[in-house]
Amino acid sequence: MVHKHVSRSVATALLLVLMPAPSDAAxxxxxxxxxxxxxxxxxxxxxxxxxxxxxxxxxxxxxxxxxxxxxxxxxxxxxxxxxxxxxxxxxxxxxxxxxxxxxxxxxxxxxxxxxxxxxxxxxxxxxxxxxxxxxxxxxxxxxxxxxxxxxxxxxxxxxxxxxxxxxxxxxxxxxxxxxxxxxxxxxxxxxxxxxxxxxxxxxxxxxxxxxxxxxxxxxxxxxxxxxxxxxxxxxxxxxxxxxxxxxxxxxxxxxxxxxxxxxxxxxxxxxxxxxxxxxxxxxxxxxxxxxxxxxxxxxxxxxxxxxxxxxxxxxxxxxxxxxxxxxxxxxxxxxxxxxxxxxxxxxxxxxxxxxxxxxxxxxxxxxxxxxxxxxxxxxxxxxLRGADALKNTGLSQTVPAISYDEHTKPLTFKDAEGRLHPVTNDAEWGRRRAHIVANVERVMGPLPGPSRRVPLDLKVLSTTDVETYVRKKITYASEPGDRVPAYLLVPKKIEQRAPAMLCLHQTTRIGKDEPAGLGGRPTLHYADELARRGYVCLVPDYPSFGDYAYDFTKQGAHYRSGSMKAIWNNIRGIDLLEAIPEVDPDRIGCIGHSLGGHNTIFTSVFDQRIAAAVTSCGFTPFHHYYGGKLKGWTSDRYMPLIDRQFGNDPDRVPFDFHELIAAISPRAFFSNSPTRDSNFDISGVRKLEATVRPVYELTDSRKHGQGTFVVVTPDSAHDFPDEIREQAYDWLDDRLK
The missing domain is CATH 2.130.10.10 (YVTN repeat-like/Quinoprotein amine dehydrogenase)
Incomplete structure (x- = not known):
């Protein structure tokens, strides 16, 4: 004898229609x-x-x-x-x-x-x-x-x-x-x-x-x-x-x-x-x-x-x-x-x-x-329901923010005892990447959780016919009490699910209008140009720009940084793109210039639904940013803890762009880094490229390291030249179409 008879009743099935009810229990x-x-x-x-x-x-x-x-x-x-x-x-x-x-x-x-x-x-x-x-x-x-x-x-x-x-x-x-x-x-x-x-x-x-x-x-x-x-x-x-x-x-x-x-x-x-x-x-x-x-x-x-x-x-x-x-x-x-x-x-x-x-x-x-x-x-x-809280259950709920003294070497990791080792395989890189994300959150604050993921409640304010696509002026809810103004550009002739791009603007008063082709520099009208190439494009305002009035010290008081607020808005924007029937959720990318460039990097680290990231004039390592003077990163709009907690010292900030860009791998990354960019020093970019490329060579499952990680350095100032945009668009087509 082994068992009592067990009835094959519906009550034992794992695939039942279950009826949740509201509760505050933990x-x-x-x-x-x-x-x-x-x-x-x-x-x-x-x-x-x-x-x-x-x-x-x-x-x-x-x-x-x-x-x-x-x-x-x-x-x-x-x-x-x-x-x-x-x-x-x-x-x-x-x-x-x-x-x-x-x-x-x-x-x-x-x-x-x-x-x-x-x-x-x-x-x-x-x-x-x-x-x-x-x-x-x-x-x-x-x-x-x-x-x-x-x-x-x-x-x-x-x-x-x-x-x-x-x-x-x-x-x-x-x-x-x-x-x-x-x-x-x-x-x-x-x-x-x-x-x-x-x-x-x-x-x-x-x-x-x-x-x-x-x-x-x-x-x-x-x-x-x-x-x-x-x-x-x-x-x-x-x-x-x-x-x-x-x-x-x-x-x-x-x-x-x-x-x-x-x-x-x-x-x-x-x-x-x-x-x-x-x-x-x-x-x-x-x-x-x-x-x-x-x-x-x-x-x-x-x-x-x-x-x-x-x-x-x-x-x-x-x-x-x-x-x-x-x-x-x-x-x-x-x-x-x-x-x-x-x-x-x-x-x-x-x-x-x-x-x-x-x-x-x-x-x-x-x-x-x-x-x-x-x-x-x-x-x-x-x-352990009903039991007193235990100090040691054998389980962890967080990834520790393990400090690294050298941020220019992403292919090193620390074990549980704090000993430093070279990264030699994907498993070790996975551990290193988790440490990078945890250290970024020390500066930007934690990524919001599902409790802030309210229904998007998309509202269409106006619709404009623009030759090959339709431009909709919209707002969407990103969290309780806040709505993001944006443009949604939808190509007219979509026969099957299309690729999509999250298009992020630079520091400009008109915000989203510039990528949408409604003003500003023609070289930064990338949302308009991508929509004409068949991409569904979402173009949100960064908080405090365009139509998005926002006080980081009041409305954003629950965030440690404006950067994390923007990241969360962008993540909700990808939620919106995924919810659009015309969009293929496996072919979503992100593109941005300057403010939008590093905003693209930040968002891509925290949202792995982004399959391809294009950054223009978006970064240089902290030590190369105006000789290591980080004040430009410390406003409420960005990361005030760089000043308040880490003293504007690149040696104390617990992450750098080497690690951020490495953390995007094995997903595709393209950078436009002009040689005469006065904001983001090219020598730092070149040093970063040399340290990050081996990460892509290690992790790229397609084994196409040269095409998955691309850094171009045109002879230009702080801009996104025509020929480089075309190169970036062709590169996106290769990965998302």
Whole structure:
């Protein structure tokens, strides 16, 4: 005997329509338990293997016995091209013998198999291949046909189907395939009642699929799954896509993350004049590789939290952000502000989510714990709800701002003991980059979190026809109580999603008007010129310029610097670009001159959605800026702490432009740095180029170091010459078109 019979009821499914409710409760602390730091299995399950009444943990070929967590062999797992072929561990009594088995949907073998519970401790569990329909990211369980039994809903990369499982009169297991519309194939799938008709629908990255009256027969007499292309998510959606009534308004919303890029998002459903509408909101874009999502009530207040975990080396380090610190983050929706509260459970501890993490009461103490498998080890995080705050839980919530005396050598890093080492690989560079960002925040202040990410509430003030594009004068909300004036330039002939540019102006009274071609220097009309080349362009005012009246000491009192305020406005601008149907979110760049030039650099460091950055006359190292006299950087508009805390001393400021530009890698970087620029000394730029180029050569996954990192030095003053702009535009075309 091993288990009591476990019903395949909807209550056990991971893909339910959950109903959050407002709450002020705090997400509790968690304590780290290392089950196997060397484990590389991407999936896990929580069930009582040895029938002692205690939940055990299974991951891949091993099970871990509670409460000592002694490891035992469970079965052999095939390793295919360096990955264990075990992309999900879904508990299900497949053969109806009263014992929980496991179901696995896999990428490398392209097969679905179930793992039979032997019923005896020490007897290996046996795998049974069901079918090999094609590559699958993973799978989840859901009662797709509404018969009270769980079904398998795999995420087929090139196929779309679900499987029901029954036993016949001879107790033989029968798996039945039920096809879905081909548009449901891709990266990301979920299940829930989208339209409120009482039947569960399927959600994919290309829209949702209305369930027929009989999901099993799926024939003409009963109706078919009908594709509803009402929205398009990012092409690398996380697993699962969640269907929840986020804002408790009585309809179902959609939550997803990017499995191989940056960000977690939700779509808000509403109805107007009988028509369904969807509004896209970014929840958080500070983290990447959120390949798996969970939804669970961590604090016991009746409100479910959204829980996201970074996947370790999903694409072997080739994706932007893969080498950033591992993270597990919980988000709680705040109904009063329509924003999310972020709680970092673990940051930089090496713990993340693989392909099938679990939220379960592992220690049977009445709260929800987290089990975290992946290529970086197997861990369970013990929920300490109700316990006193502990000084040492084994988990970190911040990246330390480790000081470096020499900022001209970005390819060095310090270990936990403060010893300096050369950076020799991507993992070490990821650590160094995290230190750079933390040190920038010492000067600029912390990047605002999701609680300030209010709905954009886009308002169009006027619309003007400009030959090949339309110019809209707009405002958008960047945070509570503040709106950013901007121009939005949209080309007229867009047949498919287009690239987009965030265009940032120099120090000029007219602000956004200059890049938009409405005044100022013709050599700085880059937004107008890019729009004519087919780019959707957003041109915001910097606070205190153009139409943007702003008092940094009053309205911006909650910021340590005007630079961080501008960065946040720009990040919200990228949110806006992503929300525009005409924009391809994977092809967004940023361009700026002078003030806009270093504003481009700053924003690109903090927002990895920017795929290509073009800076003109935007930087030189601090020691080369007017001989190291940094007063020009210290106004409230920029970084006053350079003066107040670091004494205008380049040796004391904890970062420099060598590190900032290096931190943009491996994303594309282009600089126009004229030889006669009186603001930004060319000799410093050339020294910086020599130290930063090796970073790009190390990190550039495309192995095109010369084209990814470009510094041009025309014989010009502080300007953006015609021929250099054309070169920059061609360079952008090569990367974003």
């Amino acid at each position: 997400v509790p602390q968690f304590r780290k338990h290392v089950l196997d730091a060397k484990s590389e299995y991407p999936a896990c399950a929580v069930l009582d293997v040895n029938a002692d009444g205690k939940p055990d943990i299974i991951s891949g070929g091993a099970w871990y016995e509670a409460p000592s967590w002694q490891q035992h062999h469970l079965r052999d797992v095939q390793n295919i091209r360096g990955r264990f072929d075990d992309y999900s561990n879904l508990p299900l009594d497949v053969n109806a013998d009263g014992l929980l088995d496991l179901v696995s949907a896999n990428y490398r073998s392209q097969s679905i198999f179930w793992i039979q519970n032997s019923g005896k401790v020490g007897v290996p569990w046996k795998s049974h291949v069901v079918v090999a329909p094609g590559a699958m990211e993973t799978g989840r369980l859901a009662d797709v046909d509404g018969d009270g039994r769980l079904d398998l809903l795999p995420n087929g990369v090139k196929f779309a189907a679900w499987w029901s499982v029954t036993t016949d009169s001879d107790n033989k297991v029968v798996w039945t395939r039920h096809d879905l519309p081909q548009q449901a194939a891709g990266h990301g799938i979920g299940f829930g009642d989208v339209d409120g008709d009482g039947r569960g629908d399927v959600v994919g990255v290309r829209g949702w699929f209305r369930a027929p009256r009989s999901a099993v027969t799926n024939d003409a007499s009963q109706g078919r799954w009908v594709w509803q292309p009402e929205f398009a998510l990012h092409r690398d959606g996380a697993l699962p896509i969640l269907v929840q009534d986020v804002d408790a308004d009585g309809d179902a919303d959609v939550i997803w993350a990017r499995g191989h890029r940056t960000g977690v998002y939700w779509l808000e459903q509403s109805t107007k004049d009988g028509e369904r509408h969807w509004e896209k909101h970014a929840i958080d874009t500070s983290f990447s590789q959120f390949h798996s999502l969970l939804s669970a009530d961590l604090d016991g207040d009746g409100q479910v939290e959204l829980i996201a975990g970074k996947r370790y080396l999903g694409h072997d380090g080739k994706d932007v952000g893969e080498w950033d610190p591992m993270a597990i983050v919980a988000y709680s929706f705040q109904s009063q502000t329509h924003t999310w509260k972020r709680t970092i459970l673990s940051l930089g501890d090496g713990i993340g989510f693989g392909l099938d993490p679990k939220a379960a009461d592992v220690d049977a103490d009445g709260d929800v714990d987290l089990v975290c498998p992946g290529r970086g080890g197997l861990y369970w995080l013990e929920n």
